[in-house]
Amino acid sequence: xxxxxxxxxxxxxxxxxxxxxxxxxxxxxxxxxxxxxxxxxxxxxxxxxxxxxxxxxxxxxxxxxxxxxxxxxxxxxxxxxxxxxxxxxxxxxxxxxxxxxxxxxxxxxxxxxxxxxxxxxxxxxxxxxxxxxxxxxxxxxxxxxxxxxxxxxxxxxxxxxxxxxxxxxxxxxxxxxxxxxxxxxxxxxxxxxxxxxxxxxxxxxxxxxxxxxxxxxxxxxxxxxxxxxxxxxxxxxxxxxxxxxxxxxxxxxxxxxxxxxxxxxxxxxxxxxxxxxxxxxxxxxxxxxxxxxxxxxxxxxxxxxxxxxxxxxxxxxxxxxxxxxxxxxxxxxxxxxxxxxxxxxxxxxxxxxxxxxxxxxxxxxxxxxxxxxxxxxxxxxx
Ligand SMILES: Cc1cc2nc3c(=O)[nH]c(=O)nc-3n(C[C@H](O)[C@H](O)[C@H](O)COP(=O)(O)OP(=O)(O)OC[C@H]3O[C@@H](n4cnc5c(N)ncnc54)[C@H](O)[C@@H]3O)c2cc1C
Numbered sequence: 001x002x003x004x005x006x007x008x009x010x011x012x013x014x015x016x017x018x019x020x021x022x023x024x025x026x027x028x029x030x031x032x033x034x035x036x037x038x039x040x041x042x043x044x045x046x047x048x049x050x051x052x053x054x055x056x057x058x059x060x061x062x063x064x065x066x067x068x069x070x071x072x073x074x075x076x077x078x079x080x081x082x083x084x085x086x087x088x089x090x091x092x093x094x095x096x097x098x099x100x101x102x103x104x105x106x107x108x109x110x111x112x113x114x115x116x117x118x119x120x121x122x123x124x125x126x127x128x129x130x131x132x133x134x135x136x137x138x139x140x141x142x143x144x145x146x147x148x149x150x151x152x153x154x155x156x157x158x159x160x161x162x163x164x165x166x167x168x169x170x171x172x173x174x175x176x177x178x179x180x181x182x183x184x185x186x187x188x189x190x191x192x193x194x195x196x197x198x199x200x201x202x203x204x205x206x207x208x209x210x211x212x213x214x215x216x217x218x219x220x221x222x223x224x225x226x227x228x229x230x231x232x233x234x235x236x237x238x239x240x241x242x243x244x245x246x247x248x249x250x251x252x253x254x255x256x257x258x259x260x261x262x263x264x265x266x267x268x269x270x271x272x273x274x275x276x277x278x279x280x281x282x283x284x285x286x287x288x289x290x291x292x293x294x295x296x297x298x299x300x301x302x303x304x305x306x307x308x309x310x311x312x313x314x315x316x317x318x319x320x321x322x323x324x325x326x327x328x329x330x331x332x333x334x335x336x337x338x339x340x341x342x343x344x345x346x347x348x349x350x351x352x353x354x355x356x357x358x359x360x361x362x363x364x365x366x367x368x369x370x371x372x373x374x375x376x377x378x379x380x381x382x
Pocket of ligand 1: 278283297317
């Protein structure tokens with residue numbers, strides 16, 4: 001059997017990120033194709049109950065083994081802390097593939113390990129495979145989604161991969177699937193970490209990455225102009241949702257360029273996708289088919305989006321949206337405090353002041369390369 005594929009898991013407010021589960025599912029698919037297994041590393045500091053829920057979830061989505069790496073110094077993310085905690089485990093596991101979400105965390109620590117060990121690393125990946133000849137194969141996007149790139153690495157090369165959140169969506173998981181779970185407590189010295197997280201803020205729907213958004217209000221050309229989009233923003237606020245739209249709306253400047261959905265934009269998997277004045281062109285639909293519930297409002301009963309919506313409303317959005325906003329605001333007024341609305345995770349207090357700054361190389365770097373870790377190999381771009 002091939003060496004296991006390793007996934008580095010991320011959590012926020014006591015829950016695994018969707019991007020982590022996507023990495024686990026991607027690794028599972030690859031592991032099945034090369035008769036390998038999936039080993040998930042879960043760094044942090046969690047109550048026992050949360051660990052049980054999270055390891056169960058990781059198993060359901062494809063993990064064979066979960067190593068929980070616990071330490072008070074890992075209670076909040078720090079790049080130095082993750083490097084110190086994870087490098088020895090990765091060094092021992094020597095995985096052919098290390099997968100992590102392409103997130104702020106991943107981009108803060110993984111490139112440093114890649115550089116230190118001279119292992120190739122790819123960001124913005126959308127697919128990971130092994131060719132028939134046994135070469136690691138990575139598909140990634142660049143140039144704002146306009147260019148798709150295929151990388152094939154020399155056989156035996158270890159590869160680090162950051163998977164683009166939202167690109168594959170998260171499946172239902174397999175109930176009853178089990179993983180071997182171990183909890184380890186490494187010896188870490190937080191005073192040697194040069195970075196620290198002061199506090200983690202709950203995501204603001206206004207600027208949360210759409211691929212992580214739970215609710216999306218999305219507008220198309222039917223909104224009629226920037227004023228129409230501004231009205232949708234009010235609706236999104238009333239629903240604690242994020243605002244998105246179609247590419248043509250972004251092209252016209254009614255919506256920020258990083259907030260359109262589709263094959264050349266964001267791939268989204270929200271619980272609720274409310275589509276207003278959107279026809280449902282294939283390029284748009286490809287970006288939102290992973291939505292749990294789709295509600296579409298359109299004047300044209302033949303519009304393709306109405307056909308795939310769970311609830312279709314045939315009508316003028318300019319008449320419907322103000323009523324919706326009013327009703328939602330009324331409901332928010334009568335709802336007792338703490339009921340309904342978005343769950344706001346607690347904001348942890350700031351950490352105590354950091355210890356002295358230790359030069360990184362002195363603090364962590366092992367000048368010698370890990371045994372068996374291959375150095376940079378041939379890269380073929382096609
Ligand atoms: C190479 C390429 C890549 C592309 N990539 C993407 C992509 O990633 N994402 C993307 O979104 N598009 C993409 N497109 C564009 C895509 O083909 C469509 O043109 C676009 O999605 C249509 O946007 P729309 O639904 O907002 O507009 P339209 O197709 O014009 O639809 C407007 C809808 O609003 C309805 N409407 C009008 N007035 C009202 C009203 N008052 N109330 C309710 N409904 C109303 C109409 O009936 C209509 O159905 C791409 C195109 C190309 C060529």
